[in-house]
Amino acid sequence: MRLTINGKSHEVDVDPTTPLLWVIREQVGLTGTKYGCGIAQCGACTVHMNGLPVRSCSIPVSAASGAKITTIEGLASGKTLHKVQKAWIDHDVPQCGYCQSGMIMAVAALLRTNPKPSDADIDAAITNICRCGTFQQVREAIHAAAKAA
């Protein structure tokens, strides 16, 4: 099976029912995308599929074949960080950081479709779990990223 991840093509030999998450982590070897729950509850595994945020733990890899997949490792343009990553550093958002790959991917997708989200927009779109409780900084950083060009 052929997958396109972060602009690179990968040939993987897996059971087609394997969740995309585990193919990204174990076959492709990109471990920035995290396992948190396996049932699309927590969002730690969020990646972009054709530009839309998806919870990769609950998508069989067969459904991702042919799609353009972006993981946290592919969010920056070369050495230039994505504005969400920049805002995350400026606002010192992560605590343990384990959920933040998924959080950042979810926010980057939100800003693509809604460049200046209101608090209510953020509340509706960002449903990732963070057990450290970084939400106050997440909200600040989203607004900051939205203000950045």
Next chain:
Amino acid sequence: MTAMPKFTRRSFLVSSAALGGGLALGLRLPPFGPGVVRAADGSPEITVWVAIRPDNTTLIRAVRAEMGQGTITGLGQLIAEELDCDWSKVEIEYPTPGQSVARKRAWGDFSTGGSRGVRQSNEYVRKGGAAARMMLVQAAANEWKVPASECTTSASVITHKPSGRRTTYGKVAEAAARLEQPKDVPLKDPKTWKIAGKPLKRLDTAKKVNGTMVYGMDLKMPGMLNAAIKDCPVFGGKVKSFDAARVSGMRGVKKVVQVGDSGVAVIADTWWNAKTALEQLPIVWDEGENAKVSSASIAEILKAGLDAEQAFVGNQAGGDVKTALADAAKRIEAVYAYPYQNHACMEPMNATVRYTPERCELWGPTQNGEGTFAQVLEASGLAADKVDVHNVMLGGGFGRRGTYPDDYVRQAVLIAKQMPGTPVKMIWSREEDMAHGKYHPVMQCKLVGGLDASGNLAALHMRLSGQSILASVRPEVVQAQKGRDPLSFQGVFESGEHSFSYTVPNLLIDHAMRNTHVPPGFWRGVNINQNALFIECFMDELAEAAGQDALEFRRKLMAKHPRNLGVLNAVAERIGWSRPAPSGVYRGLAHLHCFDSFVAAACEISVKDGNKVKVHRIVAATDPGYAVNPAQIERQVAGSFVYGLSALFFQECTVKDGRIEQTNFHQYNSMRIAQMPKVETILMPTGGTVWGGIGEPTICVAAPAVLNAFYRATGKRIRSVPLKNHGIELV
């Protein structure tokens, strides 16, 4: 930025002198000359906490675990402050427990729990920084043949004032490393701090925003296999049999192994293949007597403890409660209850182990490197010089990754022993993590208060009935206390870091210990979660019975507790307690003394349809004595409310047929950003000789403040957690 452990064993190069009395761990003798201990990259070590590279980078050593609480940055700031080094050129290096053991525990305690990371190592790490500075200055002074007292330091540069000569730490580090460490090491007055005490950014953020931070879950090693494990779902049960042949032909499966008495693991090429096979594996359990236990049967046992004759006394500050309650003009009684809760770290439990009969090493997330070292030692059966532990960034800890008997560390070693020479990464599924937590202990509490004719609190009896953590985890401590678990009284104890913050003429706080087969653990805040809720909600009940304002009623009992009064007054003032709340908004407050910090919260909530709670705002005050990084403290305070309010509204682990019923986040919810209140942190350190903790204390004051506000909003007094059981939602 930080030097996270690489997957080859990082060896320190230790001098022959240092090896003499300790355990030889196969460390190499120094090629750079006698007497100098060197970091992994060959840089000279000045003190155990500081090594300096020739390019003037400072390597600060850290052994307390980083799990998001910022302790590495905070401890780094303290060392850098005393060292006067260039903060922009600081990197963190992590010695291993094996290296520490080999050097007679040169780095002291690795354990990172009880909000102790900064507060209990601040003095010796600061001295480690200060001593290194003195040695670097002395080395420069020797070179210049001038008195050290004529030299000053700033940002890793040494200046001889009279002559204007300058040099860098990097240039004199080799010479400094050969000097004897001074014994008399004065520390700076915190009032003069330039690096410590400042809201600096964390040292470890960059890798957390681009996917390159390596957590235990992410480890990769050549030839590594993956294991998925299932332990008997009934705690204390055993494996009777399993049919390995049914899955041995499945994709990627290498081996099916029993793990101790109670677990079975599938080892495969990938974890997904291991987990898939494990789910197909027929396992027969011997569940034993514990399979008859349920939440209801546990609750009955606890209920009986509320009126039991025998109980351990935690606080009997004077008077005669029985008589005083009998003589009281008004008697108020209430029973509260707190459930089992799982830590639910975002990163499920995991560990990677490579075992051979000559050496056993573990890589993985742990809050206690030395505790894990001891467990690897025991499970591997090898000697201390053949074992080591490499800690990695934790995807959450909250107390779950402390040292517990029969836990994931032991499992990972027992699995690897059955694949000698092959590194095996064992990962728990979320379901396994929910089924085999070390749960927040279950507790009930009966409170009886007596008011005199003027509405003053004349007597209070607080009877706890429930589980002891230490009886399970540290039985020797309980034995030494003749059966009492002192931790059960956190926040209401007779003295010390968790002392009770009210003066009541006739007071008795006691604990009827009722242990169950469910393994308890230290859950962020530990026993302050329930104790603060019990006492602070009941204080509101008493105030109402006395016809008094909740704040004024408390203040009268706090004359001898000025620091608690300080934080309580601070939140009351900021929330505007003396003025009416906006229409439809209701307020509540709570406070406690715990982990040597003084904390208080006041909140504003509104309630729609009688059950939809919106927490608009929480004002939280903390007096930790000293504040090492105000920005990180603010984040810990706000984050603690996410953890604490998730517990209040959503979280309960119920027991049925001896096992935990909840399997994942769909049944064990956690707060989302939409539900996050605005948190305003008031940081008011008042100095003194004692440093307070940060990671845990404030967690406990949000829940009682919200419950007290809920009562004002609805007239309903809720006395058990979680609120979802009462049909109450957080919106």
